[in-house]
Amino acid sequence: MLKAELRKKYMQKRKALSSDEAFLLSGKILEHFIEYFNPEAGQKIHVFIPIEKFNEIDTRLFIHYFLSHDIRVFVPKVIEGQLLNIEIFEETEFEVSSWGIPEPVSGQDSGETFFDYVITPLLYCDRRGNRVGYGKGFYDRLFQSISPSAKKIGVNYFDPEEYIDDVWENDIPLDYLVTPVEVLSFLSGLE
Template identity: 35%
Template sequence: MKDANKEDLRRIFKRKRISLTVEEEESLNSRLFYQFKQFVWEGLNYVHTFLPIRKFKEPDTYRMADWLRETYPEIQLVISKSDLKNNLLDHFLWEKDQMLEVNPWGIEEPVGGKIIVPSQLDAILVPLLTFDRSGNRVGYGKGFYDRFLALCRPDCLIVGISFFEPVEKILDVGETDIPLDICITAERIWYLRN
């Protein structure tokens, strides 16, 4: 796909994901998981992940989290709880037996737990609808992740997770948009910044 603005891309990729059959979604999740396992996660202490909104057919990060726990037991996983009043995210250590509850958007979130501050994070798995070849991403448009990423260390690895390959260029990238370093797709790992 050629150059487009965020609003058009948001509409196109929401529709593209929602229209996936069960078989297509499972195939994409399997291929995405295979690519995820090719990345070297060694040397990271705290990895933040999003939990999928199932009704929007977001990639299955539970599978990835289980694999990280098993393969890299030294990695501590972190998840967020949405502060809907202030449009911010609070972050908590994701213990294996952590109690989760579903928020109004259909996202499972932690019920209490140990607070983790953004400066502690070594890598963040970022949800998105699409991204471009420069690492710019299109999310749902609320800005939660851009505000969150702005609080992280400059050396924190920002990793997009996408079923689909990038578009050529997102036309309306803003000053507060934080680009991805890497994006893992069902087809390959994209290294977007040096």
């Protein structure tokens, strides 16, 4: 299927989830992430903050877990079309952006380019690790600017079904997908 078709289909499927279902499934995704990757104190994790109106995975659960286990947390903030990597702490203050995303008040980019994990937003991911996002390309540019050793991890309520037919040359596939049911690796034995 084409990205535009998948974007529409999975946006509708996500919106059909109740807030209780989304919270429960987000918790299961976090459990699978912890069980599979076993993040440790001192590691650096880049994680998106959910857009509630789009019923995204509730990564606030992830952020709370990471901060309470002394894992360094970085979140995106978009300023003038550029995605910055802002390190956050328990006391970090947030404001809602024009896109409805809670972002740190601070616009101070950490300058960090080495992350152990980058937890990536998406609407859909196929069985090759290709993803459909919102079409702005922020994460493809982020992936190009950070250490290639960072594990690129998508999180989704739904398992892959169809393949994405219109993958572009500059699209960077994920390394893993975490769902409420399983963790899929797209590394083809390179682990």
